Amino acid sequence: MESELKLDVRYYETDQMGIVHHSNYVRYFECGRTAMLKEYGLPIEQIEKAGIMLPVVSVVCRYRMPAKLGDTLSVRSSVDAVPKAKLTIHNEIFNESGQLLCEGEVVLGFIDAATRRPVRCPQMLADFFAQYIND
Secondary structure (H helix, E strand, O other), X not given: OEEEEEEEOOHHHEOOOOEEOOOHHHHHHHHHHHHHHXXXXXXXXXXXXXXXXXXXXXXXXXXXXXXXOOXXXXXXXXXXXXXXXXXXXXXXXXXXXXXXXXXXXXXXXXXXXXXXXXXXXXXXXXXXHHOOOOO
């Protein structure tokens, strides 16, 4: 399961040199995963209405090259395994020239919205991912 989202670098995301601040890459990862879920027919709002919250457990970013003001970025997000206790989203960010700027992973947990307690991946989510993933 994979998706690609195009994003323009905005002025407020950069420093005085026109370089994207490192913290924005985590935001780009979030935009990518949100767009991916929506593209495949399961927007985050629908997951939350089903009583499941997806808190971030960990984020890994490996910075390769800086993004700059004026760049249009391609944020590629993918899931390659049906989640059990956690969902791992792989991310890559490229500039218009196809240069890899940043790569990483975001690990999400599952929480029951009513109890605020961790739970295993709900069957409806496991079934959703299984239809797009060949384990």
